[in-house]
Amino acid sequence: MKPPTADGQPAGAPPVGCVEAGAAPPVACVVVCVVVVVVVAGAVVVCTVVVAVVAAVVIGVLACVVTGGGVSVAPLSLEPLEPQAPTASATSRPSGSARTRGSIWMMLASGVGGTPRGGQPEPVASPTRLRYARVPGASQWVGRSFELRFPVERRQGGANDTMSVKYAVLGLLAQRRGYGYDLVQRFEEQVGPAWQLNAGAIYVALDKLEQEGLVKPLVAGDGADQPVRRRTARGAPRVIYEATPQGLERFEDWMATGSSMAPLREELHLKLALSQPRNLARLIELTYEQEEACLERLEQHRGGTAFDDLLASAQPWPAVASVMVRDAEVAHLQATVHWLRSIREAMRWLQERPEALRSRG
Amino acid sequence: MALLSLDGVTKRYARGYREVEALAGVGLEVEAGDFVAIWGASRSGKTTLLRVAAGIEAPDGGRVAFDGHDLAARSRRTRARLLLTDIGCVWQTGRITRGLSVLDHVALPRFKQSSHAQARGEAHDVLERVGVPQAAGARWHELTDGERTRVALAHALIRRPRLLLADEPTANLNMIEREQVLGVLRSVADEAGVAIVMTAPDAPNLLQSHRLMSLDGGRLIKPRSEQPGTLIDFPRAGRRAGRSG
Numbered sequence: 001m002k003p004p005t006a007d008g009q010p011a012g013a014p015p016v017g018c019v020e021a022g023a024a025p026p027v028a029c030v031v032v033c034v035v036v037v038v039v040v041a042g043a044v045v046v047c048t049v050v051v052a053v054v055a056a057v058v059i060g061v062l063a064c065v066v067t068g069g070g071v072s073v074a075p076l077s078l079e080p081l082e083p084q085a086p087t088a089s090a091t092s093r094p095s096g097s098a099r100t101r102g103s104i105w106m107m108l109a110s111g112v113g114g115t116p117r118g119g120q121p122e123p124v125a126s127p128t129r130l131r132y133a134r135v136p137g138a139s140q141w142v143g144r145s146f147e148l149r150f151p152v153e154r155r156q157g158g159a160n161d162t163m164s165v166k167y168a169v170l171g172l173l174a175q176r177r178g179y180g181y182d183l184v185q186r187f188e189e190q191v192g193p194a195w196q197l198n199a200g201a202i203y204v205a206l207d208k209l210e211q212e213g214l215v216k217p218l219v220a221g222d223g224a225d226q227p228v229r230r231r232t233a234r235g236a237p238r239v240i241y242e243a244t245p246q247g248l249e250r251f252e253d254w255m256a257t258g259s260s261m262a263p264l265r266e267e268l269h270l271k272l273a274l275s276q277p278r279n280l281a282r283l284i285e286l287t288y289e290q291e292e293a294c295l296e297r298l299e300q301h302r303g304g305t306a307f308d309d310l311l312a313s314a315q316p317w318p319a320v321a322s323v324m325v326r327d328a329e330v331a332h333l334q335a336t337v338h339w340l341r342s343i344r345e346a347m348r349w350l351q352e353r354p355e356a357l358r359s360r361g
Numbered sequence: 362m363a364l365l366s367l368d369g370v371t372k373r374y375a376r377g378y379r380e381v382e383a384l385a386g387v388g389l390e391v392e393a394g395d396f397v398a399i400w401g402a403s404r405s406g407k408t409t410l411l412r413v414a415a416g417i418e419a420p421d422g423g424r425v426a427f428d429g430h431d432l433a434a435r436s437r438r439t440r441a442r443l444l445l446t447d448i449g450c451v452w453q454t455g456r457i458t459r460g461l462s463v464l465d466h467v468a469l470p471r472f473k474q475s476s477h478a479q480a481r482g483e484a485h486d487v488l489e490r491v492g493v494p495q496a497a498g499a500r501w502h503e504l505t506d507g508e509r510t511r512v513a514l515a516h517a518l519i520r521r522p523r524l525l526l527a528d529e530p531t532a533n534l535n536m537i538e539r540e541q542v543l544g545v546l547r548s549v550a551d552e553a554g555v556a557i558v559m560t561a562p563d564a565p566n567l568l569q570s571h572r573l574m575s576l577d578g579g580r581l582i583k584p585r586s587e588q589p590g591t592l593i594d595f596p597r598a599g600r601r602a603g604r605s606g
Contacts, residue, residue: 292582296584334564
């Protein structure tokens with residue numbers, strides 16, 4: 001009744017079902033297997049890539065470090081600031097090439113150089129930070145271009161300043177012998193407050209002069225005709241110095257040679273140079289504040305002998321010379337106030353006409 | 362109480378089609394015996410400041426008080442009388458009572474109180490003190506600018522004012538004359554206790570004063586030591602030191 005088929009009826013139904021049931025698990029297995037293989041392979045590839053990238057980065061970093069700071073110079077040259085860009089890039093190159101391997105390692109070890117590279121997301125801020133952080137304070141070009149230690153230097157005086165104080169001490173000792181504090185007082189009296197002498201500088205100068213053999217100490221108490229007290233308030237003996245013949249000769253030489261001029265370094269000049277047109281209102285306020293400071297300094301000279309008055313009356317030369325020196329600061333302060341007034345006027349003018357700035361680029 | 366006090370004084374002028382802010386919130390207190398010097402370039406508002414302080418011009422804003430009384434609240438007549446008695450002024454463009462000799466012009470304020478001879482004697486003294494005894498017999502047109510300034514100063518000083526407002530009294534003077542005038546002003550402040558406000562275009566002139574200020578664009582700039590928040594007594598202490606030195 002039932003035609004025998006190739007499959008066979010009795011075995012047909014179960015085999016069909018068997019075949020269908022048996023066919024389904026292998027397909028699923030294959031799919032699962034493929035998926036698993038792909039996933040595993042993908043993971044392996046990803047891991048490999050990651051390892052490779054990490055390795056490449058590590059190798060690259062090491063290579064850069066070993067070959068001498070190529071990486072550290074690159075961000076330095078990325079100077080986006082307009083006015084300082086030429087000087088900064090020009091000066092960064094010699095410092096980069098001159099940098100030795102040892103100093104790099106020292107910087108890395110101290111953690112100075114390493115931090116900004118990873119930590120700074122801003123491309124503008126990081127080179128600046130790098131520039132300041134990488135180069136220690138002793139670097140010359142920082143001192144020349146940016147004068148980071150400006151307030152400190154002004155108080156203590158640069159190398160030039162200490163030289164002058166040294167010769168001033170020599171000169172004071174050439175006038176007459178004296179001890180440290182006496183010299184401080186005579187300096188203040190003859191040169192005036194404008195110098196803002198650090199009393200310690202006198203003692204440093206005395207030490208240096210003594211080393212060079214330009215002054216020599218007298219043992220306290222050996223010159224009985226000393227007009228000065230030979231003991232301090234606490235009874236400690238005072239060291240009294242006098243100039244040696246070599247010292248006098250050196251002083252004469254110094255007096256005869258031309259004088260160096262101190263650079264004009266004002267904090268306000270930096271703020272002005274680094275400002276933006278949008279800062280104008282604040283800058284104008286700053287000029288007012290600066291003028292207040294000038295007036296305060298001028299007040300120190302108020303009531304003293306006027307220069308004009310002095311010429312009108314006959315006075316001994318030291319008094320005349322001292323007033324002349326003081327007059328230098330008065331003249332300087334006066335000129336500063338005139339300058340402040342004129343830049344204030346210019347800034348007000350620009351504030352009213354912002355288009356004037358844009359047209360000039 | 363301060364003899365003269367200005368508080369937030371503003372003054373604007375029309376100049377052509379533009380408005381000029383001559384004074385922008387000036388605050389100033391002057392005690393008896395103070396010698397205040399105001400340093401400002403031309404057009405900085407110096408003369409306006411003095412005119413407002415004298416009550417000749419009313420400020421647009423703020424308050425001017427002389428001896429504790431608001432000048433704006435006083436009658437015109439009272440203000441005019443103050444100018445003849447308590448407030449002495451020296452202006453750059455000095456004028457003379459027409460037809461009088463310099464001596465009579467200077468002596469004029471004293472004619473009412475004392476005899477003419479006495480008044481003329483006083484006038485002689487004052488003229489000599491400010492350094493122009495030779496001007497006594499002269500007429501105004503015969504005087505130089507420097508002499509005119511000093512005659513105006515003598516005219517202001519002879520009434521013995523309590524407040525002296527001097528607008529560039531050292532202009533047109535040479536070095537020695539300038540010192541003489543400043544010396545007179547200083548001694549008048551120190552000895553007679555007259556409050557003085559003077560102006561000048563440059564600083565060396567002003568270092569003889571007790572207090573130094575700067576005026577620019579109608580804004581009075583005081584030294585930091587006089588800023589609020591610092592020691593109030595400082596200027597006086599500085600003045601004493603200045604006097605002894």
